[in-house]
Amino acid sequence: MKTIIALSAVRYDRALLSRLPYLRFAEERAFSHVGMLRDRTTRLIIIAEATFEDAIVDYYLRDVAGFHEVELPGVKRRIELIQPRQRPHLPLDTLTLHDEPLVARLKGIIKDARQTRLVNFAASADTDLLSQTLGVPAEQAPHNLTQQWGSKSGGKEVLRRSGVPTPGGSANSAYSWQDVAAAVQQLDKTMSGLIAVKLSDPKWGSAVGTVVMNRSTIRPNSSPAHGVVTIRQPWAAFTKEMETGGAIVEEYLDDVISAPSGQAFIDLSGAVQVISTHDQILINDQYMGCISPASEFVATINRHLESVGSTLAAIGIRGHFGVDFIVRATGDLLATEINIRKVGPTHVLAQAKDAVGEATSLHYVHRRVHQPQLLRSFSASGVIEALRDEGLLFERRTRKGVLLHMLNAVSPCGYIETTCIGNSLDEAFDIDQRLHCKLGLRLNGAADIV
Numbered sequence: 001m002k003t004i005i006a007l008s009a010v011r012y013d014r015a016l017l018s019r020l021p022y023l024r025f026a027e028e029r030a031f032s033h034v035g036m037l038r039d040r041t042t043r044l045i046i047i048a049e050a051t052f053e054d055a056i057v058d059y060y061l062r063d064v065a066g067f068h069e070v071e072l073p074g075v076k077r078r079i080e081l082i083q084p085r086q087r088p089h090l091p092l093d094t095l096t097l098h099d100e101p102l103v104a105r106l107k108g109i110i111k112d113a114r115q116t117r118l119v120n121f122a123a124s125a126d127t128d129l130l131s132q133t134l135g136v137p138a139e140q141a142p143h144n145l146t147q148q149w150g151s152k153s154g155g156k157e158v159l160r161r162s163g164v165p166t167p168g169g170s171a172n173s174a175y176s177w178q179d180v181a182a183a184v185q186q187l188d189k190t191m192s193g194l195i196a197v198k199l200s201d202p203k204w205g206s207a208v209g210t211v212v213m214n215r216s217t218i219r220p221n222s223s224p225a226h227g228v229v230t231i232r233q234p235w236a237a238f239t240k241e242m243e244t245g246g247a248i249v250e251e252y253l254d255d256v257i258s259a260p261s262g263q264a265f266i267d268l269s270g271a272v273q274v275i276s277t278h279d280q281i282l283i284n285d286q287y288m289g290c291i292s293p294a295s296e297f298v299a300t301i302n303r304h305l306e307s308v309g310s311t312l313a314a315i316g317i318r319g320h321f322g323v324d325f326i327v328r329a330t331g332d333l334l335a336t337e338i339n340i341r342k343v344g345p346t347h348v349l350a351q352a353k354d355a356v357g358e359a360t361s362l363h364y365v366h367r368r369v370h371q372p373q374l375l376r377s378f379s380a381s382g383v384i385e386a387l388r389d390e391g392l393l394f395e396r397r398t399r400k401g402v403l404l405h406m407l408n409a410v411s412p413c414g415y416i417e418t419t420c421i422g423n424s425l426d427e428a429f430d431i432d433q434r435l436h437c438k439l440g441l442r443l444n445g446a447a448d449i450v
Contacts, residue, residue: 001041001042001043001112001113001114002039002041002042002043002113002114002115002116003042003043003044003045003109003110003113003115003116003117004033004036004042004043004044004045004116004117004119005045005047005106005110005116005117005118005119005134005136006030006033006044006045006046006047006119007030007047007092007093007096007118007119007120007121007127007130008026008027008028008029008030008048008092008120008121009027009091009092009093009096009120009121009122009124009126009127010023010026010027010091010092010121010122011091011093011122011124011203012203021412021413022370022406022409022412022413022414022415024049025050025406025408025409025412025413025415026121026406027047027048027049027050027092028048028050028052028056028405028406028407028408028409029121029342029346029347029405030046030047030048030119031046031056031057031060031064031351032346032347032350032351032354033046033119033350034060034061034064034065034079034354035064035065035350035351035353035354037061037065037067037075037078037079038065040078041114042078043078043079043080043109043113044078044079044080045079045080045082045106045109046079046080046081046082047082047083047084047092047096047102048081048082048083048092049083049084049086049092049095050083050408051081051083052081052408053380053381055380055381055384056380056381056407056408057076057079057081058072059384059404059407060351061075061076061079063384063393063394064351064354064355064394064403065354065355066354066355066396080109082102082105082106084096084099084102085099085102091124091126093120093124093126093127093130094126096126096130097126097127097129097130097133103130103133103134106134107134110134110136116134116136117136117137117139118130118131118134118136118137118138118139119139120138120139120140121140121341121342122140122146122340122341122342123138123140123141123142123143123146123147123319123340123341124143125143125144127140127141127143128141128142128143137268138319139318139319139320140318140319140320140340140341140342141317141318141319142316142317142318145315145316145317146202146317146319146340146341147202149312149315149317149338149340150202150321150338150339150340150341151200151201151202151246152198152199152200152204152247152248152337153171153172153173153200153246153248154171154200155337155338155340156169156171156248156250157171158308158311158312158315158338159308159323159335159338161311162304162307162308162310162311163307164304164307164308164323164335165332165333165334165335166250166334166335166336167250167251167252167253167326167334167336168187168188168191168250168251169183169187169195169248169249169250169251170183170186170248170249171248172248173200173246173247173248174197174242174246174247174248174249175242175243175246175247176242176243177218177223177224177239178220180197180218180224180247180249181218181219181220181224182220183248183249184215184218184249187215187249187251191251192215192251192252192253192254193214193215193216194212194213194214194215194229194251194252194254195212195213195215195218195249195250195251195252196210196211196212196213196249196250196251196252197210197211197213197242197247197248197249197250198210198247198248198250199238199241199242199245199246199247200245200246200247200248201241201245201246202339202340202341204241205287205339207232207284207285207286208232208233208286209233209238209241210230210232210285211228211230211231211238212228212229212230212231212252213227213228213229214227214228214229215227230284230285253326253328253334255328255329255330256326256327256328256329257327257328257329258279258295258296258326258327259279259280259282259324259325259326259327260277260278260279260280260294260295260296260297260301260325260327260333261277261278261279261280261290261294261322261323261324261325261343261345262274262275262276262277262278262294262301262302262304262305262322262323262325263275263276263305263320263321263322263323263343263345263346263349264305264306264308264309264320264321264322265319265320265321266309266312266313266317266318266319266321267318268318270313270314270318271313272305272306272309272310272313274302274305274306274309275320275349276292276293276345276349277292277293277294277298277301277302278290278291278292278293278294278345279291279292279294279295280324281366281367287344287368288367288368289344289365289366289367289368289417290344290345290348290366291364291365291366291425292345292349292352292362292363292364292366293362293363296327297325297327297333300333301323301325301333304323304325304335305323308321308323308338309321312340317340319340319341319342320341320342320343320346321338321339321340321341321343322338322339322341322343322344322345322346323335323337323338323339324336324337324338324339344368345366347405348364348366348403348405348417348419349362351403351405351419352364352403352419352421355394355396355399355403355421356396356399356421357399360399362421363421363422363423363424363425363427363428364419364420364421364422364428365419365420365425365428365429365431365432366417366418366419366420367417367418367419367432368415368417369415369416369417369418370413370414370415371414372413372414372415373414374414374439374440375410375411375414375415375416375439376410376411376412376413376414378410378411379410379411380407380408380410380411383404383407383410383416383439384404384407386438386439387402387404387435387438390438392431392434392435392438394421399421399423400421400422400423400427400428400431401420401421401431402418402419402420402421402431402435403418403419403420403421404416404417404418404419405417405418405419418432418435420432420435
C-alpha cells in the first residue's frame with residue numbers, strides 16, 4: 001500500500017489571520033489529492049483542524065474526482081481525516097508535530113506502507129522535522145533554503161542569476177527608512193516616479209506586505225509617511241516588520257496591462273517540470289484568481305520557469321514553485337516575485353485535471369470571492385445543491401461547469417472559490433457570468449488569500 005500524508009499548513013502573521021480568518025481554511029486544499037485514490041493501492045491521510053461534513057467529502061470524491069456512487073464506500077475506506085489536538089493560534093504543522101499520539105498513529109499507519117510521501121503546502125521548520133521524525137520525504141523542502149531564496153530579496157537574486165528580467169531595484173535588503181532612501185538614490189533617474197517597498201519575508205503575499213510610495217518624497221533623515229500612495233496595514237506595523245525581516249526597494253510600474261504567472265515542480269532528482277501558465281486576475285494588486293491558459297508569452301514564461309527551476313534545484317530546493325510576471329504597455333515581460341511553495345492555481349489545476357482528465361486541454365476562469373453578507377447565508381451543501389439544481393455544477397459528461405473550493409469557509413467566513421470550466425475561454429467566461437448572477441456575487445469582491 002502507498003500512503004500519501006496531505007498537510008496543507010499555511011503560516012501567516014497573526015494580525016493578518018485575525019483580520020482574514022478564512023485563511024485558516026486553506027487546509028481544505030488537501031482534498032485536491034483525492035484523485036490519487038484511483039490507484040487502489042493508495043491510501044490518503046488528510047490532516048486538518050476542521051471537521052468536514054459528509055457533503056463536502058462526497059463532493060470532492062464524486063463530483064470532482066468522478067468516483068461512482070457504488071465506489072464511494074471502498075474509496076472512503078482508503079481516506080482518513082485526522083485532527084490534531086486544538087491549540088489556539090498555532091499553525092497546523094506545529095499542532096501535528098507536537099501531538100505525540102497523532103505522530104505515533106501516523107507511524108503505525110505508515111509502518112507497513114510500501115511507499116509514503118508527506119505532501120505539504122509549503123516548507124517549514126516543523127514540516128522538515130515531522131518528515132525526519134516519520135522517516136518520509138516532504139514534497140516541499142527544505143525550510144532554511146525556501147525561507148532564504150523565497151524571500152523578496154532572495155527571489156530577486158534567483159531571478160537575476162537565472163537571466164530573467166525584473167523591475168529596477170536592488171536585491172539587497174533595507175532595514176530602515178534611511179536604507180530605503182539610500183536604495184532610492186541608486187535607482188535609475190529615468191525610472192517611474194513611484195517605488196514599491198516590499199517586506200522580504202515569504203509570509204507576506206497578495207500585496208499585503210507592500211507599500212507604494214512617491215519616490216520624490218523619500219529623503220535621508222526625513223519621515224517618509226506622507227509619501228505613501230498605498231498601504232494595507234498600519235504604518236507602525238510595517239516599519240517594525242521591515243526592521244526585523246528587511247524589505248527590498250523596487251521601481252513600481254503603473255503601465256501594467258496584464259499579469260501572467262507560471263508554476264513548475266522540482267522532483268527529488270532535481271529535474272524541472274513546467275506545469276502551467278495563467279493570467280492572474282488582480283484587483284488593487286491583490287491576487288483574486290486566474291484564467292487558463294495564459295493569453296501570451298507562454299513560451300517565454302516556460303523558458304523562464306525552466307531557468308529558475310534549474311537555479312533553485314542547484315541550490316537544493318525541491319517541490320512546487322511559482323513565478324509572477326507583469327507585462328508593460330511597452331510589451332516588456334518582467335518577473336516580479338518567486339513563491340517557493342504551492343501557489344494559488346496549484347489546487348485549482350489539480351482538481352480541474354481530476355475533473356476533465358489529464359490529456360484534455362483546459363480552459364477555465366478561477367475566482368476568489370469574499371462577500372460575508374451574502375455568502376454566510378449559505379451552507380456548503382446548500383451551495384453545492386443550488387448549483388446542481390441550476391445545471392451549473394461541473395458535469396463530467398459535458399466536461400464543463402463550476403468546480404467549488406474552500407467550501408468549509410462559506411458559512412463561517414462568507415468565502416468561497418469557484419472555477420468555471422468550458423470547452424473554450426469564451427464558454428468558461430459565460431459560465432462564470434451565469435454563476436455570479438445566480439448567487440448575486442460581485443465579480444470584483446476583494447480577498448487577500450494567497
